[in-house]
Amino acid sequence: MGPKQYAFPFSLPLSQDSESYQIHFDQHSGKKSLTEWSDFKVNESQSLRGHLPPSTGDSSSNAEIVYSLDASVKIGGIFKHVMKKSRQIFFYPTTSPHKPSQSIIHQREVTFRHMEKDNKSTPAYGVAIELARGGHLALGQRVPIKVHVTQADPTSQDVLILNDYQVMLIQKTVTRVGAQSQVQHLFRTLRTLSNLNLGICLAEMPVNNAMTLSDDSWGSLSLPTDITPTFETCNINRSYKLEVRLGFKGGPKKTQTRILEVQFPINIAAN
Incomplete structure (x- = not known):
């Protein structure tokens, strides 16, 4: 029947609280990754702005945060197996416009x-x-x-x-x-x-x-x-x-x- 493509709509269940995530530094690749860490808490005096930080687009920067999507597809039938794929994405969140503040x-x-x-x-x-x-x-x-x-x-x-x-x-x-x-x-x-x-x-x-x-x-x-x-x-x-x-x-x-x-x-x- 030939190859077919199927679209699977999805949403990113990201927490609205930046405290739910921790940034890890990979000494081998020199890159940072962001993973959920529900037990992590920061000092209340430390200001965390908004939600997740955006990608900068500069892969050579120390401040670049690498986001990736991992997908797994389970195939049933006689020969059951799981296919896994991972792809890096450019993450760029937007916010609601601020009202003009005092000059x-x-x-x-x-x-x-x-x-x-x-x-x-x-x-x-x-x-x-x-x-x-x-x-x-x-x-x-x-x-x-x-x-x-x-x-x-x-x-x-x-x-x-x-x-x-x-x-x-x-x-x-x-x-x-x-x-x-x-x-x-x-x-x-x-x-x-x-x-x-x-x-x-x-x-x-x-x-x-x-x-x-x-x-x-x-x-x-x-x-x-x-x-x-x-x-x-x-x-x-x-x-x-x-x-x-x-x-x-x-x-x-x-x-x-x-x-x-x-x-x-x-x-x-x-x-």
Whole structure:
């Protein structure tokens, strides 16, 4: 009758509690595997995010977790036997979208010397860098960054110039094997712009009134879709920070440069 194929629908009966699983390290293959361990309990103070961690897709990474499906088919009749197959799978869980949380704002001051030989400097501008949707971001989602500038020195008639803009994603992976911990940082530049020459004139505005620059000034930015979401297990922790750097020019002849750098801890999810 020839060969035939049969489809067997199934679901993965995974526990919703990360504590039901333990990660094992194979010293021979150098890979990790995830198996159920119902008796395993962790310290309540240890935060385990969500459910099972995703595959990273990088087989050479120490943080890669290998998932596999094992199938057994029992064949009856005169010659009874069991056929077993195993295949590795790419596991990528999704979560429900987070509601926009309260924005995160970092306050900084920009100072310039009034004269080239004068060592005295006073705060001339206040700069607030805002991550408008808070610390929960989704893959492919727009990253709303706003910059609020206020004039702290009412006598200043200078024009502040935003010249440089950079956004970088900092990935931190902590892998624990026994009593040993390994920390790995990866830096990914999401946007870099130089020579913007964006003038910010606050001379006619009341003191402490802010001028807001939205991301329309440097182009909207979305979170790439090829990033592994945030996760944490008893053995591995993957976390992220969003770093924003702004370069301002000011002072006499606009020859003085000031760099502001802030970091936002963020959670990344796949919706």
